[in-house]
Amino acid sequence: MANAKRQLDFVSITGHAFWPDMPTRTEQNGPSLDYHIQGFARLAERWPGHFETLAAYAERGEFTVFPGYEMHSRAYGDHTILLRDISGQPIVKADTLPELHRALRAAFGDKAFAFPHHIAYRTGTRGINWETFDGDASRVLEMLSMHGSSEQSLTDRPFLHTMGPGDGTNTVYWGLNRGYRFGLLGNTDHHSGFPGSYGHGRSAIYATENSPEAIWAALRSRHTNALTGDNIHLFMTFGTAMQGDVAPAGAGKRLGIEAVGGSFIDMIDLIRGGRVVHRITPAITPSPIDAGVGFETILTLELGWGGRGTHHDWHGALWLTGGTIEAVEPRLRGAEIVSPLEGEHEGDRQDRIVLRDDRVDFEIRAHANPNNSTPAMQGLALRVILDDASVIHAEFDGQQIDIPCQRLVDAALAGSLGEIGSPGWRLHPLPPPQSWQWRGSLAIEPLTSGEWLLLRMRQANGQWTWSSPIFAE
Numbered sequence: 001m002a003n004a005k006r007q008l009d010f011v012s013i014t015g016h017a018f019w020p021d022m023p024t025r026t027e028q029n030g031p032s033l034d035y036h037i038q039g040f041a042r043l044a045e046r047w048p049g050h051f052e053t054l055a056a057y058a059e060r061g062e063f064t065v066f067p068g069y070e071m072h073s074r075a076y077g078d079h080t081i082l083l084r085d086i087s088g089q090p091i092v093k094a095d096t097l098p099e100l101h102r103a104l105r106a107a108f109g110d111k112a113f114a115f116p117h118h119i120a121y122r123t124g125t126r127g128i129n130w131e132t133f134d135g136d137a138s139r140v141l142e143m144l145s146m147h148g149s150s151e152q153s154l155t156d157r158p159f160l161h162t163m164g165p166g167d168g169t170n171t172v173y174w175g176l177n178r179g180y181r182f183g184l185l186g187n188t189d190h191h192s193g194f195p196g197s198y199g200h201g202r203s204a205i206y207a208t209e210n211s212p213e214a215i216w217a218a219l220r221s222r223h224t225n226a227l228t229g230d231n232i233h234l235f236m237t238f239g240t241a242m243q244g245d246v247a248p249a250g251a252g253k254r255l256g257i258e259a260v261g262g263s264f265i266d267m268i269d270l271i272r273g274g275r276v277v278h279r280i281t282p283a284i285t286p287s288p289i290d291a292g293v294g295f296e297t298i299l300t301l302e303l304g305w306g307g308r309g310t311h312h313d314w315h316g317a318l319w320l321t322g323g324t325i326e327a328v329e330p331r332l333r334g335a336e337i338v339s340p341l342e343g344e345h346e347g348d349r350q351d352r353i354v355l356r357d358d359r360v361d362f363e364i365r366a367h368a369n370p371n372n373s374t375p376a377m378q379g380l381a382l383r384v385i386l387d388d389a390s391v392i393h394a395e396f397d398g399q400q401i402d403i404p405c406q407r408l409v410d411a412a413l414a415g416s417l418g419e420i421g422s423p424g425w426r427l428h429p430l431p432p433p434q435s436w437q438w439r440g441s442l443a444i445e446p447l448t449s450g451e452w453l454l455l456r457m458r459q460a461n462g463q464w465t466w467s468s469p470i471f472a473e
Contacts, residue, residue, distance in 0.1 A: 001057040001065075004195040006351060007330035008202070009210055011195045013054075014068035014080050015043040020095045021074050036072070043069065044091065051088045058086060061210050070117075071100060077116050077128040080142070080187075084111040084216045097129075101137040110220070117142035117187060119175075120150035120159055120166030127170045135181045140219060143172050143226045143466065145189035146200040151456075151466065152274070157228075173274035176452050176469060183222030183244045183468035184454075194334020198379065199229040199463070206235070206242070221245070222468045230262030230381070231329055232465040234457050238444070243467040249449040254441040257455065258289065261436040262298060262329065262381055263428065264460040270442060271454050278442055286434035294323075294385045297430040299392065299408070300331075300461075304366040304377035305416070305424035311367040312423040315397055318382065319359035322390040323405070328355045331379035336370065353380055366423070377426075386430075396425055405430065428461070447472035 004011040016039040025033055051067065058065040067083040069091055076097035081104065083089055092107050094100035097114075104112045115138040121127030128141070143150050148159035153168035168174060172184065186201035188194070196202050204225040207218035218224070222244025225234055237256040241247040257280070259268055268280040303314050319325075330353050352363040366378040390405040397417060407413060408430045416424040444453070452469040 001053065003193060003332075003334065003349065003351075005057055005063050006353070007332055008063075008196045010064040010066070010205070010215055012066040012068040012080075012082055013195065014070050014082075015047075016040060017043055017069035017071060017081075017091055018093050019072035020093075022072070023074065047091055048088060051086055055086045064210055064212050064215055066212070066216075071114065072126060073097065074124050074126060075129065076132050077121070077123070078118060078126045079114040079138075080117050081114045082112065082219075083108065084212055086212075097132050098134075101134060105137075111216070113137060113139065113220075115139070115141050115182075115185070117189065118145055118147040118150070118159075118163075119143070119172075120148065120170045121163055122167045123170060125164055127167060128175070130170075130175055130178065130180065133175070133180055133182075138182065139222055140183040140185050140224055140468075141172075142187050142189075142201075143184045144186040144201045144228065146197075147189060156462075173271075177274055179450055181222075181246075181469075181471055183219075183224040184226040184466055185224055186226035186228065188334075190334050190337060192334035192337040194332070196332075197334040198331045199333065199375070202227040202229065202231070204231070204233070204465070224468050225465050227465045228463045229331060230459065230461070230463040230465075232262055232457060232459070232463070233258070233260040234268070234455055234465045234467050235259075236453075236455050236467055236470065238453065238470050241470050243454070243470060246471045246473050247447070249447050249451070249472040252444050252446045255444050255453065256441045257439065259438045259457055260289065261431075261457070261459050262461075262463065263300065264431045264435045265438060266458045266460050268438060268455060268457045271456060273451055280438060280440075282435055282438050285440075286438075287440045288433040288437040289439045290433070290437075294387050295390075295405075295430075296326075296383070296385050296433055298428075298436060299382040299384050299430065300379060300428035301381075301394075302377040302379045302426045302428070303364055303423070304369060304375075305422075306368040307421050308368055308370065311365055312417075314362065314364045314366060314378075314423070317359060317361045317393075317395045319393050320384065320386070320390060321393065323358075323384055323386040323392075325355060325358045325360065326383040326385060328353060328360050329381040329383075331381060332364070333376060333378060335367070336374060336376070351378075368423075392427075394425075394427070403427070449473050 054065045071079045116128045119128035149155040149157035152173045159166040185203045206223040207214040235258045270278040367376045392403045394401045414426045451472045454469040455467040
């Protein structure tokens with residue numbers, strides 16, 4: 001919970017709870033079944049007392065916490081059960097998914113629901129079963145997590161877990177094209193005690209305030225986006241509808257788009273019925289929201305590297321001469337653990353990121369990258385306003401570096417604490433407003449009933465976001 005509160009506005013911790021159709025034990029699956037059975041027992045034992053812990057971290061207007069648990073199922077696919085209220089409540093179980101939906105409504109009314117997650121696994125191996133999917137009961141589903149992306153058959157985040165590869169008939173586009181309605185979520189699904197671990201899945205929710213009631217209403221309205229890591233704003237309107245809404249079929253309208261990235265925007269795609277029908281490239285057709293006063297940009301710092309199997313506790317600061325810091329966004333990662341068989345998590349790492357008077361002080365533990373393709377760097381991104389004479393000051397473990405902002409306009413800057421193999425740091429290049437913002441509209445040919453539209457956006461740093469669809473009826 002402490003790890004979550006450092007960088008998220010809301011969270012749900014969902015323990016493994018039950019598996020009605022668990023497979024027959026074999027020598028191959030025995031260790032996995034054992035840790036599930038032990039986990040179910042542990043959750044049942046500790047469930048009554050854990051509400052007190054959740055409530056201790058919840059802070060109305062600042063940090064919302066939803067209790068939750070998981071149902072595993074070969075027949076129906078795994079489902080996450082969310083509860084709106086922190087007050088002590090029972091674990092409601094059922095042998096089938098329809099029975100579970102009915103039992104949740106009977107116990108909690110509209111203050112609980114179950115939704116599918118890691119849907120692209122094959123039906124029968126804990127992937128979604130579209131024949132039993134209920135879009136009224138499950139208003140959203142998980143498109144993205146540490147397991148991979150379930151957007152479509154081919155993505156740059158394939159399913160790599162021991163549960164097997166993804167199947168194209170259990171993807172988001174496949175379900176939408178068969179008339180199912182749902183909003184999109186990104187979830188971390190770590191077992192590392194680090195919700196929102198950077199790059200593995202987060203959700204954005206468009207709500208009137210940060211409260212259980214408002215976020216819950218937005219979830220049920222499908223006013224959601226799925227994110228990989230950066231806290232990207234990607235919003236669309238179609239007449240009076242926004243993402244998640246149903247719009248009348250018929251006359252063509254203009255689709256309004258507003259995007260605020262966390263780095264250089266590579267592309268914004270409009271997807272209609274599973275096909276890219278328009279691609280916006282800000283480098284070619286710039287349309288910033290507001291050039292503002294001065295040079296508004298994003299200063300991104302990454303910390304890590306060093307010898308394999310090591311970590312370093314960074315103590316440092318960032319501050320400006322001739323500029324202001326508007327906000328800071330933590331981009332922190334947990335350990336790469338998907339199941340308890342892969343190791344124990346670190347617990348609360350005691351990372352600290354504090355913005356005060358145009359200065360950010362930080363204490364962050366960063367592990368070395370485990371191989372040449374898996375990043376483990378820790379990061380933070382500062383929204384800053386600079387001018388031509390601004391100087392960026394950085395301190396890393398007592399070493400101070402002064403960097404004219406023009407140096408980072410031209411290119412990234414890297415350094416290390418010592419010789420080759422020592423921990424390193426990297427400051428990303430500074431994007432101008434037209435590179436990380438875009439606002440405009442697109443003409444849309446008339447939609448027929450059953451069609452759908454969604455937006456997706458990719459950044460140059462490899463982070464993505466997807467909007468929930470707008471549905472035509």
